[in-house]
Amino acid sequence: MKKILLISLIMSLNVMAESDQFNPAFLQQLKVLRDQALDSQLAYEITESLTTEVGARLAGSPGDAKAVAWAQAKFKELGFDRVMTEPVPLKRWTRGQETARILSPFPHNLAITALGRTHPTPDEGITAEVVHFATLADLQAADKSEVAGKITFISERMVRSQDGSGYGKAVAGRGLTAQVTAAKGGVAAIIRSIGTDNNRTPHTGGARYDKDIPSVPAGAISNPDADLLVNMLKRNKPVTLQLKLTSHWDGDYTSQNVIGDMLGSEKPDEYIVIGCHLDSWDLGTGALDDAAGCGITMAAAKLIHDTIGPLKRTIRVVLWANEEYGISGAIAYHEAHKNELKQHILGGESDLGADKIYALGTRVAESALPTVDTMMSLLKPLDIEYAGNQGSSGADLIPMRRAGMAVFGLKQDASSYFDYHHTANDTLDKINPESMAQNVAAWIVVTALAAEADHDFGFGLSEE
Amino acid sequence: MKKILLISLIMSLNVMAESDQFNPAFLQQLKVLRDQALDSQLAYEITESLTTEVGARLAGSPGDAKAVAWAQAKFKELGFDRVMTEPVPLKRWTRGQETARILSPFPHNLAITALGRTHPTPDEGITAEVVHFATLADLQAADKSEVAGKITFISERMVRSQDGSGYGKAVAGRGLTAQVTAAKGGVAAIIRSIGTDNNRTPHTGGARYDKDIPSVPAGAISNPDADLLVNMLKRNKPVTLQLKLTSHWDGDYTSQNVIGDMLGSEKPDEYIVIGCHLDSWDLGTGALDDAAGCGITMAAAKLIHDTIGPLKRTIRVVLWANEEYGISGAIAYHEAHKNELKQHILGGESDLGADKIYALGTRVAESALPTVDTMMSLLKPLDIEYAGNQGSSGADLIPMRRAGMAVFGLKQDASSYFDYHHTANDTLDKINPESMAQNVAAWIVVTALAAEADHDFGFGLSEE
Numbered sequence: 001m002k003k004i005l006l007i008s009l010i011m012s013l014n015v016m017a018e019s020d021q022f023n024p025a026f027l028q029q030l031k032v033l034r035d036q037a038l039d040s041q042l043a044y045e046i047t048e049s050l051t052t053e054v055g056a057r058l059a060g061s062p063g064d065a066k067a068v069a070w071a072q073a074k075f076k077e078l079g080f081d082r083v084m085t086e087p088v089p090l091k092r093w094t095r096g097q098e099t100a101r102i103l104s105p106f107p108h109n110l111a112i113t114a115l116g117r118t119h120p121t122p123d124e125g126i127t128a129e130v131v132h133f134a135t136l137a138d139l140q141a142a143d144k145s146e147v148a149g150k151i152t153f154i155s156e157r158m159v160r161s162q163d164g165s166g167y168g169k170a171v172a173g174r175g176l177t178a179q180v181t182a183a184k185g186g187v188a189a190i191i192r193s194i195g196t197d198n199n200r201t202p203h204t205g206g207a208r209y210d211k212d213i214p215s216v217p218a219g220a221i222s223n224p225d226a227d228l229l230v231n232m233l234k235r236n237k238p239v240t241l242q243l244k245l246t247s248h249w250d251g252d253y254t255s256q257n258v259i260g261d262m263l264g265s266e267k268p269d270e271y272i273v274i275g276c277h278l279d280s281w282d283l284g285t286g287a288l289d290d291a292a293g294c295g296i297t298m299a300a301a302k303l304i305h306d307t308i309g310p311l312k313r314t315i316r317v318v319l320w321a322n323e324e325y326g327i328s329g330a331i332a333y334h335e336a337h338k339n340e341l342k343q344h345i346l347g348g349e350s351d352l353g354a355d356k357i358y359a360l361g362t363r364v365a366e367s368a369l370p371t372v373d374t375m376m377s378l379l380k381p382l383d384i385e386y387a388g389n390q391g392s393s394g395a396d397l398i399p400m401r402r403a404g405m406a407v408f409g410l411k412q413d414a415s416s417y418f419d420y421h422h423t424a425n426d427t428l429d430k431i432n433p434e435s436m437a438q439n440v441a442a443w444i445v446v447t448a449l450a451a452e453a454d455h456d457f458g459f460g461l462s463e464e
Numbered sequence: 465m466k467k468i469l470l471i472s473l474i475m476s477l478n479v480m481a482e483s484d485q486f487n488p489a490f491l492q493q494l495k496v497l498r499d500q501a502l503d504s505q506l507a508y509e510i511t512e513s514l515t516t517e518v519g520a521r522l523a524g525s526p527g528d529a530k531a532v533a534w535a536q537a538k539f540k541e542l543g544f545d546r547v548m549t550e551p552v553p554l555k556r557w558t559r560g561q562e563t564a565r566i567l568s569p570f571p572h573n574l575a576i577t578a579l580g581r582t583h584p585t586p587d588e589g590i591t592a593e594v595v596h597f598a599t600l601a602d603l604q605a606a607d608k609s610e611v612a613g614k615i616t617f618i619s620e621r622m623v624r625s626q627d628g629s630g631y632g633k634a635v636a637g638r639g640l641t642a643q644v645t646a647a648k649g650g651v652a653a654i655i656r657s658i659g660t661d662n663n664r665t666p667h668t669g670g671a672r673y674d675k676d677i678p679s680v681p682a683g684a685i686s687n688p689d690a691d692l693l694v695n696m697l698k699r700n701k702p703v704t705l706q707l708k709l710t711s712h713w714d715g716d717y718t719s720q721n722v723i724g725d726m727l728g729s730e731k732p733d734e735y736i737v738i739g740c741h742l743d744s745w746d747l748g749t750g751a752l753d754d755a756a757g758c759g760i761t762m763a764a765a766k767l768i769h770d771t772i773g774p775l776k777r778t779i780r781v782v783l784w785a786n787e788e789y790g791i792s793g794a795i796a797y798h799e800a801h802k803n804e805l806k807q808h809i810l811g812g813e814s815d816l817g818a819d820k821i822y823a824l825g826t827r828v829a830e831s832a833l834p835t836v837d838t839m840m841s842l843l844k845p846l847d848i849e850y851a852g853n854q855g856s857s858g859a860d861l862i863p864m865r866r867a868g869m870a871v872f873g874l875k876q877d878a879s880s881y882f883d884y885h886h887t888a889n890d891t892l893d894k895i896n897p898e899s900m901a902q903n904v905a906a907w908i909v910v911t912a913l914a915a916e917a918d919h920d921f922g923f924g925l926s927e928e
C-alpha cells in the first residue's frame with residue numbers, strides 16, 4: 001500500500017514536473033520528434049560516411065587528419081550554426097609489425113596486437129620462455145625468480161554482461177602487465193585479449209605509460225590463441241615464444257577537437273555538451289568505437305534543430321581527439337575552457353557502441369531531479385529505466401566532471417560490444433540501424449530537455 | 465488412416481530388420497555403446513591433440529609431415545590393429561604475402577587471403593581499378609571492354625542454411641573467377657568470401673586450376689571488407705586497388721594417407737571405410753575442417769573395438785591427404801586399390817564440422833535397405849532422420865563412389881560451419897564437445913552395423 005502511494009506520488013510529481021518546467025507545446029513537439037527519430041537513418045548514414053570515407057583514424061595517423069576534415073565538412077553539411085576546431089597536442093604512438101610465434105614444443109603463429117603505448121621489441125624480436133599467470137594479481141604476487149628473463153602471460157578471460165562491467169575487472173591486466181613484468185625482470189608480456197568473443201581478432205587498447213617507470217613490450221593475443229597456449233602449457237613442457245612488436249613513439253603531433261554548435265536562442269553561451277570521440281584504434285574502421293557515438297549525437301542535435309528549432313541553450317557536439325591513448329582532446333578542451341567551465345551546464349558522451357539504451361544515470365544537483373523525472377517520463381516508452389544520481393559519463397568528460405560539471409550517461413546494452421571493441425572486427429556491419437535510432441531518440445530527449453530547462457544542473461558535485 | 469497403417473508397417477519392418485539381420489545381443493551392446501558414446505570426450509581429445517600439437521597443416525607444408533607423424537602415433541596409441549601410410553604425390557602450392565589496399569578514393573586496408581592454386585601477383589603488386597559484378601553470372605555475361613585491365617570483384621553473399629546448400633551456390637565464383645577474369649582481359653580477381661559470418665577473417669579455398677587455361681591472381685576479402693567496398697563503389701567514383709598475393713607453386717611433394725584398421729574377425733579383407741581429411745588450410749588450426757572429422761571417426765572405431773570387440777569386417781579409418789587443393793589422397797588411394805575396390809563395402813567421410821547430425825543419407829543397393837532401417841531405428845533416439853537413398857558423402861570418396869562404391873553421409877547441422885570454414889577462425893573453441901559426442905554415437909551405429917552385416921551394400925550404383 002505504501003508502495004502504491006509512493007508510485008502515485010512519483011507519477012504526479014512527473015506530471016507536475018512536466019507542466020511546471022516546460023511549455024506543453026514544446027513537450028508535445030519533443031515527444032513527436034522522439035518517435036520520428038525511431039525511423040530516422042541519419043545516425044547510421046553519418047556512421048557509414050565516417051567509416052567508409054575515413055575508416056581507421058588512430059591519433060596522429062593520416063586517418064586522424066582525414067577525420068578532422070570529414071568532421072568539419074559533415075557539421076557544415078548538417079547545418080550546424082558554428083563549426084570550430086581546437087588544437088590538441090599529443091605524443092604520437094605508431095603501431096609497427098606484430099607477430100608472435102610459438103617455436104616449441106609445437107610451432108604455431110598466434111594472432112597478436114601490440115598494446116598502445118608499450119615499448120617495441122628489437123626488430124629481430126624477443127625469444128623467451130612463457131610463464132603463465134591466471135590473473136594480474138597472480139603475476140603481482142609472483143617472485144622475481146619466476147619472472148626474470150621470461151615472457152609473462154595472463155590468461156584471465158573477460159566476462160560478458162549487459163553493463164560491460166566485466167571490462168573494468170579484466171582491463172587492469174592490460175594497463176599494468178608491462179610495468180609489473182618489467183619490475184620483476186621479465187622481458188615481455190602478453191595477455192589474453194580483453195574481449196568476450198572467440199575470434200582470431202586480438203583486442204588492442206592502451207597500456208599505462210610513464211616515461212620514468214620501466215616497462216617491456218606487450219601485446220594481446222586473441223581468445224582462441226590464448227586457449228591454445230593454455231592447452232599447450234598444460235602439457236608441462238617449456239613453451240618458447242618469439243615476439244615481434246615494433247611499435248614506436250613518433251614525435252609530437254597536433255590533432256583537433258572538432259566542435260559543432262547549434263546555438264541557443266536565449267543563452268547561447270551556456271552549453272549542453274554531447275558528443276563522441278573522433279579517433280579510433282587502427283585495426284578496424286572504428287564503427288562501434290566510436291563512429292556510432294558521433295552518428296548518434298550529431299544526428300540528435302541536427303534533428304532537434306531541424307524539427308523543433310533553436311532551444312534556449314546551445315547544444316554543443318564535441319568530437320574529441322585521441323581518446324584512445326591519452327584523452328588528449330579532453331585534457332586540451334578542459335585547459336582551453338577552464339575559465340568558462342560553469343557555462344558547461346550538463347555533459348554526456350556516447351562511447352559504448354550502438355545497441356539499445358536501457359538506463360539513464362545522472363550526476364546532477366538535487367534541485368535538477370524534477371527535470372530528470374521529466375526526462376524519464378519521455379524515456380520510459382523507449383524501455384529506458386532510471387539508474388540513479390550516482391552516474392558517470394564517457395572518458396572524455398572526466399576532466400570536466402572532476403572539475404565539477406554535471407553529467408549524464410545513457411547506458412547502452414554492452415553485451416556484444418566487447419566482442420568487437422578495439423579489434424579489426426569493429427566495422428559498420430556490427431551496427432543495427434534500429435537500435436541506433438533508439439539511441440538517437442533518447443539523446444534527443446535528454447539533450448533537448450537540458451537545453452530548454454530554466455535551471456542549471458549544479459556544479460561542483462561530489463566525486464564518486 | 466492409411467498413414468497410420470503405413471507407419472505401423474514400417475515400424476514392424478524395423479523390428480523384423482533388427483531381429484532378422486543381427487544377433488540381438490550385438491544390437492543390445494550397440495545400443496549401450498551408442499548411449500555411452502554421448503558421454504565420451506575421446507573425439508574432442510583427439511581433436512584437441514591434433515589442433516594443439518600440429519595445428520595448421522596445409523598439404524606440402526611442414527605441418528603436413530607433422531600431421532602424418534601425429535596420425536601414425538595416435539592410431540598406435542589408440543590400439544588400432546594395423547597402421548599404414550600410403551604415398552600421395554602432389555604439386556605443392558604455397559601461400560605468400562597477401563595484402564589489399566584501396567588507394568582511392570578513400571584509403572583502406574582490406575583483409576584478404578589468396579585463393580588456393582591461383583597465380584601470384586608481382587612482388588610489387590598489381591594496381592588497377594575495380595569493376596564490380598553482383599554474381600559470377602554477371603561477370604560471365606560482361607563485355608571484355610568492361611573487364612580489360614581491371615580487377616574484377618564479385619560481391620555475392622553466401623546464404624546461411626542447415627544443410628550448407630548456400631555454399632554450393634556461391635562457391636562457383638571462387639572456382640571460376642580467376643579464369644573468367646583472365647579470359648576477358650582482367651588483371652586480377654577478388655571475391656566476397658564464401659562465408660556466412662561478419663568477421664575480418666577472409667575465407668580461402670581452392671580455385672580451379674589448369675596449367676593450360678589462362679588465369680590471374682585471385683583472393684577473397686572478408687564480408688565486412690566486401691560491404692565496405694560495395695558502399696564505396698556506390699559513390700560512383702573510380703576505386704583503385706593495390707593487390708599483393710605472392711603465392712607460388714613450389715615443386716613436387718609426397719604426402720601420405722594414414723590408415724588405421726580395426727581388423728574384422730570373419731572378413732578382414734572387407735572394409736567399412738570411414739575417416740576425415742588430415743590436411744587443412746593454413747590460416748587456422750583446421751579444427752572444424754577437418755580435425756573434428758578425424759576425432760569423430762577415430763573415436764568411433766576405437767570405442768567399437770574396445771567395447772564390443774572385433775566385428776566381422778575391418779573398420780578402416782583413412783585420414784586423407786590434401787583434400788583441400790586436389791583430393792590428392794583420394795586419387796592416390798583409388799589408384800593404389802583399384803583391384804580391390806569391391807572389398808570396400810561402404811564408405812563415409814566426416815567433413816562438415818562437429819555440430820549435431822540431423823540426417824542419414826545413403827547410396828546403397830535396394831537389398832541393403834533393411835539394414836539401413838536398422839541403422840535408422842538406432843539413430844532415431846539421436847534425433848536423426850532418414851534422408852533417402854540418393855545420398856552422397858565427402859569429397860575424398862568421390863573417386864571410389866564414381867567407381868561404384870556404396871556410400872553414406874551423416875549430415876551435420878552446417879548452420880554455423882561456414883562462419884569459420886577456411887578462415888583463421890577455424891579453431892578448437894568452435895567445437896561443442898556435446899554435439900561432437902552425438903556425432904560419435906551416430907558413426908558408431910552406422911559403422912558397426914555395416915561391419916557386422918551379413919550382406920554387402922551393392923557396387924556399381926548409378927551416379928546422381
Ligand SMILES: [Zn+2]
Pocket residue numbers: 277289290323351
Ligand atoms: Zn571509445
Ligand SMILES: [Zn+2]
Pocket residue numbers: 289324422
Ligand atoms: Zn576505445
Ligand SMILES: [Zn+2]
Pocket residue numbers: 741753754787815
Ligand atoms: Zn574439409
Ligand SMILES: [Zn+2]
Pocket residue numbers: 753788886
Ligand atoms: Zn576444406
